[in-house]
Amino acid sequence: MTDAKTADTETKNKKELEEELNEGLEDSFPGSDPVSVTQPAPSKPDGDKRRKG
Numbered sequence: 001m002t003d004a005k006t007a008d009t010e011t012k013n014k015k016e017l018e019e020e021l022n023e024g025l026e027d028s029f030p031g032s033d034p035v036s037v038t039q040p041a042p043s044k045p046d047g048d049k050r051r052k053g
Contacts, residue, residue: 021037 017037024037
């Protein structure tokens with residue numbers, strides 16, 4: 001069961017995400033690639049021990 005406070009927080013978070021997405025869409029228009037809300041996973045090292053970087 002969710003109480004009223006939890007429901008309000010979830011609604012607020014969803015509303016904030018929608019606003020951020022809309023702002024990102026407006027800032028990137030016209031663009032060919034869609035805006036991503038999530039961050040990509042960090043890349044893994046290539047495992048080449050000879051290369052010093």
